[in-house]
Structure formats: C-alpha cells, structure tokens
Amino acid sequence: MENLLQITSSEATIRINGIKSLMQKIDLDAVLISDNANKFYVSGRVYNGYAYITANGNAIHFIRRPVELSGDNVEYIHKPENITEILRSKGISLPSSLGLELDLAPYSVVQRIAKIFPDTKIVNASGIMRQARSIKSEYEIELLKLSGIKHAQSYSQIRDIYTPNMTDLEFQVEIERISRLNGCLGQFRISGDSMEIYMGNVICGDNADNPSPYDFAMGGAGIHPSLPVGCNGTKIKPNMAIMVDVNGNYTGYTTDMSRVFSVGSLDELSIKAHKCSCHICQELSAMGKPGIEAKALYDKAIEIVTENELGHIFMGHRQKAGFIGHGVGIEINESPVIAPRSRDILAIGNVIALEPKFVIPGIGAVGIENTYIVTPNGMECITLAPEEIISLD
Amino acid sequence: MENLLQITSSEATIRINGIKSLMQKIDLDAVLISDNANKFYVSGRVYNGYAYITANGNAIHFIRRPVELSGDNVEYIHKPENITEILRSKGISLPSSLGLELDLAPYSVVQRIAKIFPDTKIVNASGIMRQARSIKSEYEIELLKLSGIKHAQSYSQIRDIYTPNMTDLEFQVEIERISRLNGCLGQFRISGDSMEIYMGNVICGDNADNPSPYDFAMGGAGIHPSLPVGCNGTKIKPNMAIMVDVNGNYTGYTTDMSRVFSVGSLDELSIKAHKCSCHICQELSAMGKPGIEAKALYDKAIEIVTENELGHIFMGHRQKAGFIGHGVGIEINESPVIAPRSRDILAIGNVIALEPKFVIPGIGAVGIENTYIVTPNGMECITLAPEEIISLD
Numbered sequence: 109m110e111n112l113l114q115i116t117s118s119e120a121t122i123r124i125n126g127i128k129s130l131m132q133k134i135d136l137d138a139v140l141i142s143d144n145a146n147k148f149y150v151s152g153r154v155y156n157g158y159a160y161i162t163a164n165g166n167a168i169h170f171i172r173r174p175v176e177l178s179g180d181n182v183e184y185i186h187k188p189e190n191i192t193e194i195l196r197s198k199g200i201s202l203p204s205s206l207g208l209e210l211d212l213a214p215y216s217v218v219q220r221i222a223k224i225f226p227d228t229k230i231v232n233a234s235g236i237m238r239q240a241r242s243i244k245s246e247y248e249i250e251l252l253k254l255s256g257i258k259h260a261q262s263y264s265q266i267r268d269i270y271t272p273n274m275t276d277l278e279f280q281v282e283i284e285r286i287s288r289l290n291g292c293l294g295q296f297r298i299s300g301d302s303m304e305i306y307m308g309n310v311i312c313g314d315n316a317d318n319p320s321p322y323d324f325a326m327g328g329a330g331i332h333p334s335l336p337v338g339c340n341g342t343k344i345k346p347n348m349a350i351m352v353d354v355n356g357n358y359t360g361y362t363t364d365m366s367r368v369f370s371v372g373s374l375d376e377l378s379i380k381a382h383k384c385s386c387h388i389c390q391e392l393s394a395m396g397k398p399g400i401e402a403k404a405l406y407d408k409a410i411e412i413v414t415e416n417e418l419g420h421i422f423m424g425h426r427q428k429a430g431f432i433g434h435g436v437g438i439e440i441n442e443s444p445v446i447a448p449r450s451r452d453i454l455a456i457g458n459v460i461a462l463e464p465k466f467v468i469p470g471i472g473a474v475g476i477e478n479t480y481i482v483t484p485n486g487m488e489c490i491t492l493a494p495e496e497i498i499s500l501d
Numbered sequence: 502m503e504n505l506l507q508i509t510s511s512e513a514t515i516r517i518n519g520i521k522s523l524m525q526k527i528d529l530d531a532v533l534i535s536d537n538a539n540k541f542y543v544s545g546r547v548y549n550g551y552a553y554i555t556a557n558g559n560a561i562h563f564i565r566r567p568v569e570l571s572g573d574n575v576e577y578i579h580k581p582e583n584i585t586e587i588l589r590s591k592g593i594s595l596p597s598s599l600g601l602e603l604d605l606a607p608y609s610v611v612q613r614i615a616k617i618f619p620d621t622k623i624v625n626a627s628g629i630m631r632q633a634r635s636i637k638s639e640y641e642i643e644l645l646k647l648s649g650i651k652h653a654q655s656y657s658q659i660r661d662i663y664t665p666n667m668t669d670l671e672f673q674v675e676i677e678r679i680s681r682l683n684g685c686l687g688q689f690r691i692s693g694d695s696m697e698i699y700m701g702n703v704i705c706g707d708n709a710d711n712p713s714p715y716d717f718a719m720g721g722a723g724i725h726p727s728l729p730v731g732c733n734g735t736k737i738k739p740n741m742a743i744m745v746d747v748n749g750n751y752t753g754y755t756t757d758m759s760r761v762f763s764v765g766s767l768d769e770l771s772i773k774a775h776k777c778s779c780h781i782c783q784e785l786s787a788m789g790k791p792g793i794e795a796k797a798l799y800d801k802a803i804e805i806v807t808e809n810e811l812g813h814i815f816m817g818h819r820q821k822a823g824f825i826g827h828g829v830g831i832e833i834n835e836s837p838v839i840a841p842r843s844r845d846i847l848a849i850g851n852v853i854a855l856e857p858k859f860v861i862p863g864i865g866a867v868g869i870e871n872t873y874i875v876t877p878n879g880m881e882c883i884t885l886a887p888e889e890i891i892s893l894d
Contacts, residue, residue, distance in 0.1 A: 114726040144694065144695070144697060148726070148727050152726055153726035153727070153729060154714055154726065154727055154729055156695060156714040157714075172714075173713070173714045174711075174713055174714050174729070174820060175820045176712060176819065210607065210608040210609045210612075211607055213607060213608055214603065214604055214605055214607060214608070214693075214694075215601075215604075215608045215611040216603045216604045216625065216627070232609065234609070277681075281681040281682055282678075284678070284681065285674055285675075285678045288670075288674040289671065289674055291724075293699065293725050293727065293728055294699035294700060295697060295727075297727075300607075301536070301537065301605070301607075302537070302549060304537060304547070304688060306686065306687035318567075319567035319569060320566070320567055321547055321548045321549040321550075321565075321566045321567050322566070323549070327567070331686065332686050332752075332753055333507040333546035333753070334686065334688075334753030334831070335547065335686055335688050335753075336546060336547055336567070360725055360727030360728075426568060426569065427566065427567060427568045427569075438727070
C-alpha cells in the first residue's frame with residue numbers, strides 16, 4: 109500500500125489553507141477538483157478521481173485509479189455519483205455552493221456533477237485555483253530551484269553535442285536526450301487544451317519568423333501541420349541565431365529558460381537586440397517587488413525597446429506575442445501574466461518567467477528567458493546559466 | 502501566404518461529407534469545432550480558432566492564429582463573438598441547432614458560445630465527431646500505413662542501442678532518440694485531459710505490476726508522482742521482460758505497437774502467455790470483419806485466455822485494464838473500443854490497435870500490440886515487425 113500523499117501533511121495543509129482562504133472570500137462551501145495539475149497540487153501526485161475540499165480545510169480524495177492507495181480521507185469510487193453517497197454516509201452535509209474548474213472541465217462533466225449536487229449552486233473555482241497556485245510555498249520554491257539547477261546543467265552540455273551540418277531538429281533531439289538523461293520528465297504541462305508542444309523548441313534562422321497557432325512567444329513552422337510549432341528541419345548555418353527553449357520540468361515544477369547559440373558571429377542588430385533583452389531582464393527583475401502591477405513591468409519593457417528603436421522586431425515580427433512573461437510552476441502558463449492589460453499584482457512567492465525576445469528576419473530569434481522568484485527585494489533568478497550568445501564553433 | 506488547407510479539397514470534402522451525413526441523422530443545422538484534433542481532421546492542420554460546418558457541407562474556418570493563412574472560407578476573428586457577426590454579414594442565417602464538442606470543450610467556453618447563439622439549441626456533437634473520425638478515408642489509411650512502416654523501422658533499431666547495465670529509463674531515452682531521428686513527431690495525442698504520457702513507455706520487471714492512474718493497458722510507477730506511468734529507473738537484468746510501447750506518430754496519425762525484449766531467456770509462463778497474446782491477435786484479426794460487434798472480439802480473447810488458464814495475469818495483475826483494444830488515428834484513444842460493454846460495431850475503414858497483454862509478477866509484461874485496418878476480409882496488420890520475444894544479448 110502506497111500513501112496517497114506524496115507531500116508532507118504539513119505541506120498539504122499549507123496548500124489547502126491557501127485555497128480555503130480564497131474560498132472564504134467568495135463564500136464557497138466546497139470545491140471539487142478534477143484537473144490533474146490541481147490534484148497534483150493538493151496531494152503531491154496525479155490520480156484519477158476528484159479532490160473535495162471544504163471551507164473548513166478538510167480534503168477528501170475520491171479515487172478511481174490507481175488501486176491500493178492508503179491515507180487519511182482516501183475514498184475509492186467507481187463513478188462520480190459515489191461522491192455524494194459517501195459524503196452522506198459519513199454524515200457530511202452537501203454544500204450550498206460548490207466550486208468546479210469551469211474553465212477546464214468539459215461541459216458534460218460539469219453537467220454530470222451538477223446533477224449529483226441538485227440543490228447546490230455551482231460556481232467557477234478556476235480563478236481560485238489559479239490564484240492559490242500562483243503563490244508558491246517554500247517547498248515548491250525549493251523544487252523550482254532544483255529544476256533550475258538541473259535545467260542549467262543540461263544547457264551547459266549543449267555546446268558539446270553540436271556537430272557541423274546538423275539540422276535544427278537533429279540538434280533538438282540531442283538536447284532532448286541529454287535533458288532526459290539528466291532527469292527531465294519530458295511532459296510539458298500546459299493549462300487548457302489550445303496549446304501543444306513536445307519537449308520545447310529549438311528555432312533557427314528564418315523559421316523564427318514563421319507564425320504558429322499557439323500562444324507562445326516564439327513560433328516556428330514545426331515539422332508537421334498537426335503540430336505546427338518549433339524546429340522545421342532548417343540546416344544550421346553560419347550567421348544564424350539558434351534559440352533553445354527546452355523543457356525544464358525536472359521536479360514536477362517547471363523552470364522556463366531560453367538561450368541563444370550561433371555558428372560564427374551574428375550581425376550588429378542581433379547583438380544589439382540580445383543585449384537589450386538582457387538589459388530588460390535586469391531592469392524588470394529589479395523592479396519586480398511585491399505590490400507592483402504586472403502591466404508596469406510590461407510597460408517598462410516596451411519603454412526600453414522603444415528607446416532602442418527595436419519595437420518592430422520585439423516579441424515577433426510577422427506575428428507578435430501579446431505578453432513578455434508568465435507565471436510558471438506545475439504548468440507553464442500560470443499567473444501572474446506580464447501583459448499590457450494584465451490585472452495581476454506581484455506577490456511574494458510568485459514565480460515568473462521573463463522572455464523579452466526579438467525576431468530578426470534572415471537571422472533568427474535572439475534574447476534570453478529566465479525564471480525568477482518574487483522576493484521582498486525584487487526578482488531572484490533561478491535559471492543561472494551564461495546569458496551571452498554562445499558560440500558553437 | 503500559406504494555404505489553410507493542408508489536405509486536398511477533395512479529401513476535405515470526403516471528411517466533411519462524413520460529418521454532414523451524421524449531422525443529418527440527428528437534424529443538426531451546424532457544428533462548431535474547437536478541439537485541435539478535430540480541426541486537424543477537417544483542415545489537415547492545427548490552428549487557433551473554430552471550424553463551422555453546416556448541414557449542406559459548407560465549412561468556414563474562423564481563425565485567430567496563425568496570421569497570413571489564405572483559402573476559401575477563411576475568416577479571421579479576434580474573439581468568438583466575431584463568428585456570428587461574420588455569419589450575419591455574409592447573409593448566413595444562424596442555425597436552429599448547433600453541435601458543440603460538449604465532452605471536450607470547457608464549460609465556460611460552451612457558455613460563451615451559447616450566449617452568441619441565443620436562439621439556438623446546443624447539442625452534443627462529440628459523438629458525431631468520434632464516429633466520423635472512426636472511419637478512415639483512403640488517404641488517412643495511407644498515412645497510418647506510413648506511420649506503421651516508420652514505427653517498425655524504429656523498432657528494428659532497438660536491439661542495437663541496448664547496452665548492458667542500462668536502466669529502463671536510459672533504454673527508453675535512446676528509443677525516443679532513434680524514433681525522433683526517424684521522424685516521430687513525439688506528441689502523444691490523447692482525447693480528453695485525464696490521460697497523460699510522454700512519448701510512450703518502456704516497462705521492465707516488477708514495475709509492470711505497479712498500478713497507474715491512467716486508463717492505459719500497462720501501468721508502471723513512472724519516475725515522478727506528477728506523471729506516475731511507465732519506466733521507473735529499474736536496472737535491466739537477465740530474465741526480465743522488457744515491454745516497449747513507444748509512440749508511432751510519424752504522420753499526424755499514430756500507429757500503436759508493443760514488442761517484448763529480454764536479456765537471457767524468460768520462464769515458461771512468460772513464454773506461454775506471450776504465445777497466447779500472439780494467438781489472440783491472429784484469431785481476433787481473422788474475426789474482425791465489418792459488422793461484427795467489438796464486444797465479440799473481447800469475449801473471444803477472454804475465451805482463449807480462460808482456455809489457457811491465464812486469466813489472473815491478463816491485462817494486468819494488481820490492477821486490470823477494462824479493454825483489449827481501441828481505435829487509433831489522430832489520437833490514441835479513438836473508436837471503436839474493444840471492451841466487454843462496448844456498443845461499437847466494426848466497419849470498413851476502422852483502424853484498431855489490439856493489445857492483449859499479460860503481467861507476470863517478478864518478470865514483467867509480455868504480449869504484443871499491433872495496429873490493424875478493418876477490411877472486408879478481416880483486419881490487416883500495419884505494424885509489421887517480428888512478434889517473438891527479442892533477445893538483447
């Protein structure tokens with residue numbers, strides 16, 4: 109028998125208490141969680157089933173699979189209808205208001221749950237879960253720091269695996285391999301269904317300017333129209349920029365980091381834009397203290413870019429991304445979002461990736477991406493790898 | 502300007518006509534598709550937006566990203582509300598009944614769409630799309646055959662990459678690498694959110710008996726509780742069975758294939774069970790003609806297993822899977838499902854993976870998995886690789 113909880117009970121309590129205090133603000137009696145990332149958050153593991161959290165901070169795990177888990181408040185079910193049967197049999201009254209992940213759970217699933225709680229008001233709890241997860245605990249920050257260290261270790265091996273005449277795809281496959289051998293889990297967890305990616309992207313030359321359907325900062329045509337993003341088989345040649353933005357999920361928590369490589373040297377504009385990206389990261393990470401508005405960071409980046417007359421190539425060229433940074437953690441697209449109309453305000457414990465990037469037609473993408481922890485003194489970088497353009501010669 | 506359609510217009514017509522005839526059966530005026538796999542089905546590419554299909558077989562693609570696509574019936578939108586504005590401006594009357602993918606689309610998304618079609622009855626079109634996609638066109642079958650050929654090519658290299666004292670994870674990473682270099686797209690497309698996997702599984706020894714939360718035939722503990730499936734770092738040793746079940750997505754269409762490897766020889770029970778699996782695949786593929794009930798195939802497999810007194814280890818040991826086969830195509834979990842209570846009936850053009858597997862405690866998983874096309878004469882195997890247990894010595 110394996111214990112359900114894969115985090116300490118005190119860590120689970122910290123996380124549940126965070127959710128509880130947000131529930132109380134909107135008078136919610138209970139939430140019923142079905143999203144894998146949210147179940148991993150409250151239990152430290154993924155299981156098939158539902159986590160039921162009450163306003164007094166009690167968590168019951170209703171599990172379909174795997175078999176043979178033990179622990180407090182573990183209840184096995186065959187179907188969601190069993191949830192209310194078990195609650196009633198335990199003398200727990202059904203909630204007046206129940207939060208579900210309405211931004212994530214399919215319509216049919218929500219309808220089925222609503223039917224088994226017929227006298228209960230169903231409320232959207234997606235925002236609460238997003239907000240709770242945006243403030244990382246000390247333990248979560250340790251896991252993110254560990255991912256950052258391993259992520260940087262993998263990137264430090266990239267120079268050694270390049271061989272002349274590689275395509276961007278061949279280069280990416282070797283980076284995937286060393287990342288996996290260093291313990292990268294591979295899986296790229298993204299909230300929602302609209303974004304898809306396999307293990308990250310290596311983008312070089314003009315492929316950086318190919319627009320993609322996904323809301324990532326960088327595009328790329330991909331190698332197939334079923335997954336039109338990232339490397340497209342371009343032969344790596346001198347004077348091209350090669351941007352590496354590969355998965356940092358080593359601990360269930362993902363750091364996000366991009367670095368630029370080149371064979372031979374890049375032109376003046378690329379070097380200027382790359383330096384500008386490093387400068388933006390420095391300025392924003394110093395500014396990024398608790399209480400500052402996320403959009404103020406965005407505005408500052410635009411100010412620096414405009415001063416440098418680089419606006420036409422900032423965050424894309426043919427197609428532009430609408431943000432320069434985003435929360436990371438269990439998933440790659442968490443809160444806060446660093447975007448012009450973001451309402452997020454930075455708080456201690458936020459973990460944010462900043463990725464002010466530039467696309468230079470004919471050359472490729474330049475700029476850096478780092479992951480930072482918001483501390484009282486500003487943002488602390490946890491993806492510590494050399495930031496300059498790295499020569500592959 | 503790139504053309505939106507990445508399939509010929511006659512191929513698109515074949516697919517749209519399949520959907521249209523299912524729509525007519527339930528009196529549906531239109532469907533609005535947002536799922537990436539379904540958009541890929543109707544257009545041959547993934548884009549961010551919606552495909553709108555009318556009962557007379559007209560398809561309009563409402564696109565948010567990527568920019569710069571051209572083609573008939575391509576309309577750019579910023580938000581879903583633009584869809585009805587554009588329909589009205591083109592003089593197209595809004596539908597009386599509209600099908601949405603209610604089993605897949607989040608509750609909030611469905612609510613928002615329903616609001617912009619205020620006088621329209623919303624109907625669940627998930628089943629229609631599943632059914633349409635379960636009958637593959639000739640072109641789709643060609644793509645599946647091509648995936649099968651490349652899949653088998655990758656598997657033929659597996660023997661050469663094994664080195665003594667590898668762990669299951671190290672072995673898997675090298676299999677991932679050769680698969681990717683052979684053109685595997687990596688992405689494992691699964692309908693719905695509850696199943697997650699990274700590029701497939703290599704499972705050896707007792708890890709085969711570790712139950713997973715996902716509804717896959719084989720479990721495995723995985724290397725992390727955030728993705729508890731597959732290899733777990735077990736050192737490969739003599740007399741263990743090593744089952745390889747790695748991604749066959751080479752064309753946007755996925756073949757599913759498993760093979761067993763061993764160092765040294767396996768015990769009598771494992772060899773008997775493996776032969777039984779091969780025998781089941783032979784019997785079922787001969788039986789699998791158009792018109793036969795999917796559950797009859799399941800029953801036949803159970804009959805053979807029972808005759809051989811292998812029921813206690815069939816489809817798992819501590820935890821059992823409830824099916825022995827499933828449709829494959831753009832996603833790995835399509836219709837029909839070969840399960841005891843399946844209502845599916847086999848039809849020409851179905852593509853089905855059969856995976857009668859056994860878990861032998863102390864040894865590992867044995868058995869084979871192949872992908873088959875349903876033809877008038879039975880099921881034709883398209884994953885043509887040696888089926889016996891392959892020695893790594």
